[in-house]
Amino acid sequence: MKPALLLAGLAFLIAPWLVAEPCPVNQAQDEKTLLQLEQTGAKALEQHDSAVIACLLAEEFQDADVEGAVHDRKEALDRIPQRRPSANHLEDMHGRIYGDTAFVRGLNRVVDPAGKTVARVRVTDIFVYRDRRWQAVAGQETLGGEKTH
Numbered sequence: 001m002k003p004a005l006l007l008a009g010l011a012f013l014i015a016p017w018l019v020a021e022p023c024p025v026n027q028a029q030d031e032k033t034l035l036q037l038e039q040t041g042a043k044a045l046e047q048h049d050s051a052v053i054a055c056l057l058a059e060e061f062q063d064a065d066v067e068g069a070v071h072d073r074k075e076a077l078d079r080i081p082q083r084r085p086s087a088n089h090l091e092d093m094h095g096r097i098y099g100d101t102a103f104v105r106g107l108n109r110v111v112d113p114a115g116k117t118v119a120r121v122r123v124t125d126i127f128v129y130r131d132r133r134w135q136a137v138a139g140q141e142t143l144g145g146e147k148t149h
Contacts, residue, residue: 026132026133027132027134029100030097034095034102034104037104038093038104040052042088046088048081050080056135057077057135058130058136059073060137061076061135061136061138063139064141065141066141086113088111090109093105101127102126102127102134105124107122108121108123108141121141122144123139123140124139125138
């Protein structure tokens with residue numbers, strides 16, 4: 001067997017394990033699903049899992065961070081490995097759906113490894129439903145968020 005043909009055959013057999021898992025589809029268009037996506041994203045940030053976050057963000061995603069700087073999808077994903085160790089505790093999360101558009105607003109209490117709250121961040125994420133799944137198109141974070149009642 002020719003070496004090139006052998007390599008092509010091996011690549012065909014190995015390729016499925018090298019390809020990242022596809023993003024989930026057939027998601028329900030309800031608040032529960034949106035809130036689950038927020039929890040998934042919060043855990044993925046804690047674990048520095050850019051692949052999970054990439055599935056949540058639309059190609060045109062933009063985020064305004066707590067300092068007012070705007071980041072596109074690539075910049076947001078590139079920043080994930082540099083995140084300080086912390087845990088995200090999402091509180092007071094609520095979503096609203098308007099057809100194929102939705103937003104989720106809530107509070108993220110960021111806790112350091114010693115268990116100390118280091119920030120309270122009000123978050124707002126805007127989603128569109130396309131390709132049978134919710135995709136975040138915009139986000140906004142504001143420091144000092146308090147619970148709403």
